[in-house]
Amino acid sequence: MSGATDTGDTDAPADLVTGIVVPIHVEYEYTAGEAASRFLSHIPERRLVGQRHGDHGLVYVPPRGSDPANGEPTDQDVELTDQGTVTTFCIVNVPFAGQAVECPYVCAQILLDGADITFQALIQEAEVSQIHPGMRVEAVWVDDPEPTLESIRYFRPSGEPDATPESYKDHM
């Protein structure tokens, strides 16, 4: 960075360097852990499988291995669908480095049918102005899903009637 300066120094050369760009690069080897590995292992079958503790626990997706309400292990798998309800969302209008999707686009919290918590996903194939809480959406998968959440390309409106606020008000 050079050129215009604001150093408060009237003798500063016109080509004073006033800033630097420092590239940060960190490589991790990420270990998913048992619960997330179990969840991810079903993704290639296009199945979203949440987890709960016991028969009556809350259903978490993606599961982290324990029920955060009581610390108990999520020892039961719960088959979900790849359809759900938008509970809240954000319209992204500000471009940033490395952005993969064209602005404006929507990131939404989606309550999958059968789950008790939402997870964040991209919404496409819809005008951002049309997206609203209660909107029903469905997953669009990549052709050959691998055990990663990137196997879901995005969610899109499913065309079903909106969910009632009562159906998701306790899962915001």
Added chain:
Amino acid sequence: MTEHSLTASHVVEYDYTRSLGPVLSHFVTGLRDRVVRGTRTKSGRVIVPPLEFDPDTYEDLGADALVDVGEAGVVTSWAWVHEPRPSHPLDQPFAWVLVQLDGADTPLLHALDAGGEDAVSTGMRVQVRWAQDRVGGIRDIACFEPEGAS
């Protein structure tokens, strides 16, 4: 339950853009122009890289206190790197050194291309090896090298 855990590589990467302020701007601009600059404090010590404020009196020193120092100096401490990492300034084994440049009272941290660990010692004389393409940044000093090496 599965018996094993999935793993994946995960890279975090971004550019951090930093404003340099009224003093370090002159430091990196100096490096671009093959000059190393420090700050002379009120007590007369010369600190390299330069500081905006006097570390003894906390006075605002600003750009007026900048002084040029030499591009050669003395190694005051060092550590040998047997296996350089990708982000290191040199591909071959090298030494991290603290170099007290001629005219400075404090040492500067940089890399020394010494050829081998046996060639490095505290008290040895070293000099700047300037980078070919200098843009204003600490890497305008490619590394240090034993004095008289080039």
